[in-house]
Amino acid sequence: MTGPDAPAALRATGLGFRYRTRGAPPLRDCGFTVPAGHITALVGRNGAGKSTLLHLAGGLLRPRTGEIRVLGDLPGSPRARARVALLTQDKPLYPRFTVADTLRMGAKLNPAWDQPAAARIVEEGDIAPDARVGELSPGLRTRVALALALGKRPELLLLDEPLADLDPVARGDLMATLMAEAAEHGTSIVLSSHVLPELEQTCDWVLLLRDGRIALSEDADALRDSHVVVTGHLDQADSLDGPPGPEGAARRHTVVHRRVSGRQLTALVRRRGLLRGEWHVEPAKLEDILVGHLQADATAGPTTAGARAEAAA
Numbered sequence: 001m002t003g004p005d006a007p008a009a010l011r012a013t014g015l016g017f018r019y020r021t022r023g024a025p026p027l028r029d030c031g032f033t034v035p036a037g038h039i040t041a042l043v044g045r046n047g048a049g050k051s052t053l054l055h056l057a058g059g060l061l062r063p064r065t066g067e068i069r070v071l072g073d074l075p076g077s078p079r080a081r082a083r084v085a086l087l088t089q090d091k092p093l094y095p096r097f098t099v100a101d102t103l104r105m106g107a108k109l110n111p112a113w114d115q116p117a118a119a120r121i122v123e124e125g126d127i128a129p130d131a132r133v134g135e136l137s138p139g140l141r142t143r144v145a146l147a148l149a150l151g152k153r154p155e156l157l158l159l160d161e162p163l164a165d166l167d168p169v170a171r172g173d174l175m176a177t178l179m180a181e182a183a184e185h186g187t188s189i190v191l192s193s194h195v196l197p198e199l200e201q202t203c204d205w206v207l208l209l210r211d212g213r214i215a216l217s218e219d220a221d222a223l224r225d226s227h228v229v230v231t232g233h234l235d236q237a238d239s240l241d242g243p244p245g246p247e248g249a250a251r252r253h254t255v256v257h258r259r260v261s262g263r264q265l266t267a268l269v270r271r272r273g274l275l276r277g278e279w280h281v282e283p284a285k286l287e288d289i290l291v292g293h294l295q296a297d298a299t300a301g302p303t304t305a306g307a308r309a310e311a312a313a
Ligand SMILES: Nc1ncnc2c1ncn2[C@@H]1O[C@H](COP(=O)(O)OP(=O)(O)OP(=O)(O)O)[C@@H](O)[C@H]1O
Pocket: 019, 020, 021, 026, 044, 045, 046, 047, 048, 049, 050, 051, 052, 053
């Protein structure tokens, strides 16, 4: 089903998970919705819980609290298994199988198997069909794993840093293949990655994890529209707080991240309404926005007093 009533690609409520080890749970009280039909960038710093979230969505782990649904179904249910493909970082494949055996297995296990699509991805990597999977380089194994995932013709494709071990040319090619796949078949894709410039051109939804919680689940264009990078004299930092008083609160800007150099303040601001003060204002690139929000925990604090103390130090 497509359209406004279509079930979300991912929907989580009160989602929490912890491994049977000490330490803070990687995911706490996560609530978010990723509408169907988007290419979603799942970002977060190392250890933020991206793989854990994808494993929960793929049905490899079960939530400790709350729930997550994929295309309206519980992960691991027969309907979800038929419609969702997950490519994990370890890319489990049978090393003794040849590439052709691997695709034959995909055809046997998946009723909607698309052999031409899977074969094309393998051929574009110049991989011989009779090569054993265990003898391929990690990058070529990634290509075979992606062929298996796309050949399934899933409605939702979950990819955990899928392109990390591919050369730049192969990365570009496979990214283009993923985009074409999404455009042609309406496939929803959730892709975790640290390569932010690449996400700028490809992703139209952002899911950002920070401190075990969802800090952003938002349309990428809406993020670009609402964020700006401002530069100006530190003395006017108060003006970034928006109009004073309770009525101004609704129009208060949020300083997501700030950097002080001498008397100059540069800040990533989520603005509500007009900015007061003499600021040089530039549009924020998606990469700036993501980096700013990833850093936000380290720089949380009052815009003005905190910045002045930094400058005085
Ligand atoms: N199998 C496991 N057993 C115990 N703890 C784990 C396990 N897998 C992950 N963790 C812990 O859970 C937290 C989240 O890890 P996760 O791999 O989900 O993060 P990530 O955002 O994917 O990280 P990265 O960007 O480094 O791949 C980390 O603190 C990690 O050490």
